[in-house]
Every structure is written in structure tokens, then in C-alpha cells.
Amino acid sequence: MKKSIGFMTMMIAMVFLFSYCSKQSENPADYTKQVTDEVTAESDKLLKAIETLNVDAIFAFFNTDAGTICQNNGTTNSVPVFRQIITGYFPRLNKEKLTFDKPVIKVLAPDAALLVCSGRLEAELKTGEKNVVYTAETYLWKKINGKWLIDFMHESLITMPDDELKKETELAVTEFAKELGKTELKNEELNKLMNGFLTKYPNVFGTAIALQERTVNGKPQKHCVYLYHDAATLKEVLFDGSDYMAEDWYKNPVKEKKSLWSTPYYDSLGGKCWMITYSVPIYKEGSGELLGVVTGDALTGMKRITR
Numbered sequence: 001m002k003k004s005i006g007f008m009t010m011m012i013a014m015v016f017l018f019s020y021c022s023k024q025s026e027n028p029a030d031y032t033k034q035v036t037d038e039v040t041a042e043s044d045k046l047l048k049a050i051e052t053l054n055v056d057a058i059f060a061f062f063n064t065d066a067g068t069i070c071q072n073n074g075t076t077n078s079v080p081v082f083r084q085i086i087t088g089y090f091p092r093l094n095k096e097k098l099t100f101d102k103p104v105i106k107v108l109a110p111d112a113a114l115l116v117c118s119g120r121l122e123a124e125l126k127t128g129e130k131n132v133v134y135t136a137e138t139y140l141w142k143k144i145n146g147k148w149l150i151d152f153m154h155e156s157l158i159t160m161p162d163d164e165l166k167k168e169t170e171l172a173v174t175e176f177a178k179e180l181g182k183t184e185l186k187n188e189e190l191n192k193l194m195n196g197f198l199t200k201y202p203n204v205f206g207t208a209i210a211l212q213e214r215t216v217n218g219k220p221q222k223h224c225v226y227l228y229h230d231a232a233t234l235k236e237v238l239f240d241g242s243d244y245m246a247e248d249w250y251k252n253p254v255k256e257k258k259s260l261w262s263t264p265y266y267d268s269l270g271g272k273c274w275m276i277t278y279s280v281p282i283y284k285e286g287s288g289e290l291l292g293v294v295t296g297d298a299l300t301g302m303k304r305i306t307r
Contacts, residue, residue, distance in 0.1 A: 031110045039105055039113045039141050042148045050098050053090045059083050063142065063149040071154040094124040100137065104268050111143035118158065118264045118274070134158040134264045136274055136302060158264045158274060159301040165203060166261075166298060169278050172201040173296035174259065177280040185211060185282075185291055187223045191236060194227040198234060204296045205229055206271055209282075210244050211292040212254075228271045228297070237270050250293050253279045264300050274300045 042061065049057040062068060062079050070082035077085070090096075103117035119135040140152035160166075176197050183193070190209050197207055206228030213222045224239040244250055253260045262277040275297045282291040 028107065032107045035107045035110065035113050036105050038143075038148060039115060040103070042141065043100065043103065043115060043139070046150075047098055047100065050096060053093060053096060055083065055087050055090065058086070061148075061150055063144060063151045065151075068150070069152050092125055094126055095122075096124075097122045098135075101263060101265060103137075104266070113141045115139045115141065116266055116268070118266060119155075120263070134160075136264075136266065156302040159303055160264070161276065161298040161300060166278075168201070169204055169296045169298050170259070172197070172204055173207070173278050173280050173294060176207070176296075177282050177294050178285075180209065180282045180294055181285045181291065185209070187211075187225075190223075190225050191227065194225070195234060198227060198229065201296075202229070205273075205275060205299050206267075206295075206297040208239075208295045209292060210239070210250055210295075212290050213245065226270050230271070235270075239269075249277050249279045249295060253281050253293055254290065257281065267297075271297070274302070276300060 046058070046061045049061065052058075059079065062070075064079055066078065068079050070077045070079060072082060072085070099120045099122075101118045101120065103115050106114045106116075108114060116138050119137045121131075121133050121135050123131045125131075134157075136154070136156045136158055138152075138154040139150050141148050142151040143149075161169075180193070183189075194207050194209060198204060206226060208224060208226040210224040211222065213220055215221070222240060222245065224242070224244045226237045226239065227234050228237075249262050259278065259280040262279070264274060264276050266274050278296045278298070279293050280295070282294055283289065284291055
């Protein structure tokens, strides 16, 4: 977590920024969808430009004002300097592809939006060597003279938890799933069970119990609760109103009937940090009936991307 302090500090500043900007409009609903759609479209065009390895095409999306900041390779650069870095790097490549994973867009104003997501960066060098890494991506888009441009960007390499922590998490969550399969999983008792689990395994950042939809008193019912470490306390987040059964961390282990790790992602609804999640299906002891999914989170780190 220490490696991501600089990034998280920047994120806190940006959260303050968009909280302030959002207050400037009386009716943000009037433009939120349009801005989200436009920024999504421009981001897709940017990713396609990156695949071309065409420097001019890529930097057509950047604001060329002197105040524009690009944080990459562990340094803060102006757009011209960042362009020089990319210009020197691309000749070493056969191809490069950046994919955004479920980007979160926060609309700040009719002419400003913040995009945060994890990225999957695939590169093939002239030597034939192939690399795949996961990145933390942040872009501040501003509409200038009718055109959406990047006014700030940050990119860091996401480092995975070490094998020891991953193994500890796997064993802990697997055992927890077995224990849950022996209980009735009453909604009001889940917090106590999760509290005991995180107390026993303090290296596991957070855990969720997401129940399979079931009928209670003749009515369909879903229930999902998440508990995570926040300093010296544990905080709870309920996701009953969300379609959690359609999320990858739930549907994939259920469909494949096995435990799975997620790819890295930024948890914007709970812990507000970068992590990976281990999901284990819960089966009722004896009958084998699917009861739901239980998860355990391991925090990721950050380091510079070398180009």
C-alpha cells in the first residue's frame, strides 16, 4: 500500500476537485449522460489511436497548454516531454494495445469529466518479446472550443500481491466458504460471521458475502454485504439494490463452478483502493445447492512504468 500513497493522494485531490465542480451546476442531470457518452466515445478513439502507434494521432487528444500534466514513468511531465518519451519508445514496438476495464466516469461540469479505471497493456517488442501488464489509469477530460481533450493523465503499473499473501487469502476464503455452507446464512447474521473472519485473517483487506437470489415469504430476495478494513475499524457496505449477480466476481465462479481471482480494479464503492478479489462459490453442505459467493480482497501496489 505504501507504493500507492502518491497516487492515492492525487486521487483525494481529484475527488475534492470534482466535488467542488459538481456544486457549480444546479441541474447536473441535464448534462451528465451526454458528457459521459461523449467522454466514453473519445476514450475509445484514444485507445484505437494507441494501437496505430501513431504519435500524432495519439497526441491529438491532449491539451497542448503549458499547464497540462502527464504523470508517467514515475515523473511529472509536460505534454511535449511526454510526447518525446513516447516517440522514443514506439520504434521498439511491433504493436501495443491498451484496454480499459470498466472505466468509472465522474462528470464534474458540462465541460469536464474524470475517468478512472484499470488497464490491460499488451506490447510486442521488435525482438519478439511479448508483455502483458495491468495499469492504473486516470484522465481528466476537458471540453475546449467544442473538442474533448486530456488536461491531466496519470498512469502507473499495478503490482500484484506476493504469492504468500495470495495463498493465505485463497486458503482463508476457501475455508470460510465451507463454514458458510454449514449455516443458514441469515441476513442479520452475516456481519458477525464476516467480522470474525477479518479478525482472524487481518491480511485479507475485505470480504463480501453475496447470496444467490432466493424466495422469502413468497417474494424474491437478494442480499450482498461487504466488510473491509478502514484504519482500526471495519466498515460495512450493502449492495442489495445492485445487480451484483451480473458482476464478473460473482457470475464467473458460479458459471465455472470453481474459485477465481479477478483482474486488478479500483474499488470505488468500498475501500477506495486498488485490489484483486478471490471469489469462492458457497455450496450447501450435503445437498450441494448453490447458496452464493464469498470473496476475499488482496491489495495491489503501484510502481513506475518503464519506457
